[in-house]
Amino acid sequence: GQNIDQPTEMTATEGAIVQINCTYQTSGFNGLFWYQQHAGEAPTFLSYNVLDGLEEKGRFSSFLSRSKGYSYLLLKELQMKDSASYLCALFRGYALNFGKGTSLLVTP
């Protein structure tokens, strides 16, 4: 994860929208994944980008710009259960290379 940067922590209010950014310093990857991980649980798949642009899946959307080395995960209509760690991961060659994750706290 040394080439993938995410903010360590974020706080947002229930019902709001939050954007979690991910920047990376490599050009050689096949796709970019976003996973959600609750404390002590397995990562669960949220979204995936191969091409530049926006991918929307319900309350979650992910954006990729390869030229800018940048992705973000957008969470809408935040719920308390969205409090978790959000992991940005690059698929390179054969497996996922994870960033350090962003710990999101949703407050009432």
Next chain:
Amino acid sequence: DTEVTQTPKHLVMGMTNKKSLKCEQHMGHRAMYWYKQKAKKPPELMFVYSYEKLSINESVPSRFSPECPNSSLLNLHLHALQPEDSALYLCASSQSGDHTDTQYFGPGTRLTVL
């Protein structure tokens, strides 16, 4: 069904013990992975099996020995571990290992080495 199961959920072992972690999936996936995750760190890849053959070993010490008895099962044999090996061990699987395939993770085995 997108379930990957892992047993045991928790394991405590001494440095001289031999134990095994087990992972199972029935989604017909042909790629399976072992990741290690330390507290407050992201998962780190250990091994990749593709079509029941070990395709990637990320320079993991030999005290960790993976085994893929068939396309649904993945084991991780542990021997002479160190306390620093204490971590959450995650198994994952994907359709064929291609970059377009989503990796599905099991709940993990939380390992403590005394």
